[in-house]
Amino acid sequence: MTVLPLVFTSGWASGINAYAVVLLLGVFGATGLSDDVPASLQRPDVLIAAAVLFLCEAVADKIPYVDSVWDSVHTVVRPVAGAVVGALLAGQSGSLSHLAAGAIGGSTALASHLVKAGTRMAVNTSPEPFSNIVLSTAEDLGVAGIVTFAMFNPQAAAVIAALLLAAGLALVIYFWTRIRRFLRRRAQRREERRLAAETRRATDAPPH
Incomplete structure (x- = not known):
């Protein structure tokens, strides 16, 4: 089975929360729930670092204007993470070249990151802070749900990720x-x- 759907889905998710993607994939691999996760993502030091950074993002991402600053800093981090995760997944499966997987994961992560950053800029025009909390929580749950789904049904998960990406791009254009x-x-x-x-x-x- 080609790893392309998993690379695409992980790229989309990395553009929203790269640390959650690394943490989830690592946990799935370390617990034996999936054989598609490379050993480098299962290392304890990688899991600990991803968990700490995920907690930092979980806080920063829910504070108005701080979330936009955080997004600006991660304009490079998220696409790079998507490219690296994609390349690692391709190396694990051997069914897709590292270069192609990195390009797919990185470009998808960049697109979803731009959607997230643009949506947050629109939300920050609202005077109340609760919309940030709701949106950030929905993003975290969405990433967790789709990455988990992708481990067991990668094709369907990739279709959902593609639809969410298209809807997000349309929303950013609208706003x-x-x-x-x-x-x-x-x-x-x-x-x-x-x-x-x-x-x-x-x-x-x-x-x-």
Whole structure:
């Protein structure tokens, strides 16, 4: 059986929460529930690091604006994680080249990361914090559910991941106007703070 559906699904999930993907795959492999997980993901040090980083993301991802900063930092981390996991899965199965698997996993992770980051920017325009918590929890549960499903039915899981990715891209396009307004307001606030600081410095400066 080709590993392509699992690579695609893990790439999609890595774009949302790469640490959860590494942790889940490692646990499945370490407990013997799946033979498709490479040994490098089952190492105790990898599992511990993934668990700690997953907990950090679980907190940061639920705080308005902090989640957007976290997403910015992970613009590189998530696609790289998707590419590495994809390449490792391909090496384990031998049915797909490392290069092709890395390209599929990385590009899928980048696409889903952009969907997540864009959605969060739209959600952060709301004054209340609860939508962030609800959305972050739904993402975590979705990643856990689909990655688990992919271990036992990779083709169906890949179809679901593809549909969610397409729906997410459509949603980001729909909310793009709202996101642009948010970015303009943030830029305006930065400019206002800069002008206020210059005014204070000019006022506090001793007369010549």
